[in-house]
Amino acid sequence: MIICYRCGKENQDHYKFCLGCGAELTSPPVNEPPPPSPPPPHAGGDEKLGTMNTVMADNPKSSTPSGMPPAPAGSYGPPPPMPPPPAAPGPAPGQGQGQAEAMGGWQPPGGHGGHGGHGGQGGHGGAPGGGHGAPPPAGPRPCPACGAAVPQEFKFCGVCGFKMEPVQQQQPPPPQQSGAHWLMVLIRPDGTEGGVHELREGENRIGRDHGELFENDGYLSPTHAALVVQGDSMVVRDLGSLNGVFVKMSEDEELRPGQIIRLGQELLRFDTIEPPQPLADGTEVMGSPNPGYWGKITVVIGNGIDGSAYPLLNESVTMGRERGEINFPEDGYVSGLHARLSNQGGSFVLSDLGSSNGTFIRVTHERLLGDGAFILLGQQLFRLSML
Incomplete structure (x- = not known):
């Protein structure tokens, strides 16, 4: 060397x-060794030959081809x-x-041993500072x-x-963009985040036939809804699903007759009570006197099957698990005092009273959503997040 x-x-x-x-x-x-002194003519050859052998072993002088x-x-x-x-x-x-x-x-790093003759010899061939951990050039x-x-x-x-x-130095290529503009993030019952479904610009169909995140929910239709991404806003559309699409209320909502709402696990329908009208031939319908009922809340048990009905009296009616005029004591997802329904001069307004799980309203056709909105599809709750 x-x-x-x-x-x-x-x-x-x-x-x-x-x-x-x-x-x-x-x-x-x-480093040439000092030339040996010429042996005296009378000296024996064996000892001097041994000395010469030792010198030649330290500094071989054999010629190469x-x-x-x-x-x-x-x-x-x-x-x-x-x-x-x-x-x-x-x-x-x-x-x-x-x-x-x-x-x-x-030669790949580590191809030869790092110690000894061969490993040490090979280790000097690379650039200064290179080690076994350096990437191959x-x-x-x-x-x-x-x-x-x-x-x-x-x-x-x-x-x-x-x-x-x-x-x-070649810069690594930038990570490929997935093309997603929004994300649907699954919210588990304990409040933690679960799986994620990407949403791209334009129409994104949701249902049991449209993604692993939805295929095991039997309350979802095969093609349940469409989420249409329009830049920084989104429109949710019900595509004729059996169980509907529900959006979590972020402010007071005006209800129309026949509107479906959801509190916890309770599916409720709001209807107005109109004064009885006479028939076409002029005959009036007989019934008990109306003390001032302006609407009713009906529990929906199944498709076309109604359960208990609660008439709405006074200007407002509150609902909850323990307090209010209408109670659902067996539903642990309903807060103690959950929501209020009020009659404001012929406009019927639903308000959430700071419930833990929120109040949801069913989308009748389509609805505009923003970043951070929550939607309920089947039995799964999702949060919409814009990237």
């Missing part, structure tokens, strides 16, 4: 210029290769990592001066010493 006098980097014996700094290399002086310089101590058996042609082949079997790099080949590049193959991390050509242009 030739050690550069300027930077101290070890270089192969056939290199003319340092791979680390580009300085011209000079052959290291060979074709006048090549001797291989350094600790290197592989074959001599170092000749300067490579422009199209350099890979390292021959048995050559060290340092020799392979001189020929333009790449790209393929060799040709030297503009002599055409020799030069590894990407070398600053100078190992054959002619030409200073190579620095390699531009």
Whole structure:
């Protein structure tokens, strides 16, 4: 090995210029042992031959084929290769990592042991500071001066010493955008977030046939609803589903006769009570006197099946699990005081009273939604988030 006098980097014996700094290399002086004194004519040959054998073992002087310089101590058996042609082949079997790099080949980190003769020899062939954790460089590049193959991390050509242009670091490609503009985030019963469904610009159909997040909900129709993304807003559309689409109220809502609302697990229908009208032939309908009922809340048990009905009297009626005029004591998802329904001069307004789980209103056709809105599809609650 030739050690550069300027930077101290070890270089192969056939290199003319340092791979680390580009300085011209000079052959290291060979520490010649002092010439032995000529033996006296009468001395025996065995002891002197033994001394000569010891000296020759420390500094072998055996010539190499074709006048090549001797291989350094600790290197592989074959001599170092000749300067490579422009199209350099890979390292021959048995050559060290340092020799392979001189020929333009790449040995993966860790291919040879990091200790001992072979591992130490190969470890000096790369760029300064490189370790086993460094990523493998790209393929060799040709030297503009002599055409020799030069590894990407070398600053100078190992054959002619030409200073190579620095390699531009390739920036990793930016992550591919999925094209989603909105996300549907599943909200579990305990309030934590579950799976996510991506929504792209335009119409996104939701149902058991439209995504793994929906396929196991038996209360969803195969094609239940459509979410139409329009930039920073969204429209939800009921596509004739059996159980409907419900949106969580964020402010007071005006109800129309026949409107379906949901409190906890209770499905309720609001209807108005109109004064009885006579028939077409003028006959009046007989009934109990109306004390002032203006509407009623009916529990919906199933498709076309009604349960209990609660008449609405006075200007407002409150609903809850424990307090209010209408109670649902068996429903743990209903707050103690959940919502209020009031008659405001012929307009019927539903208000949420700070309930834990919110009050939901069924979408009759379509409805405009914003970022952070909550929708109830089947038995699953989702939050809409804009990216």
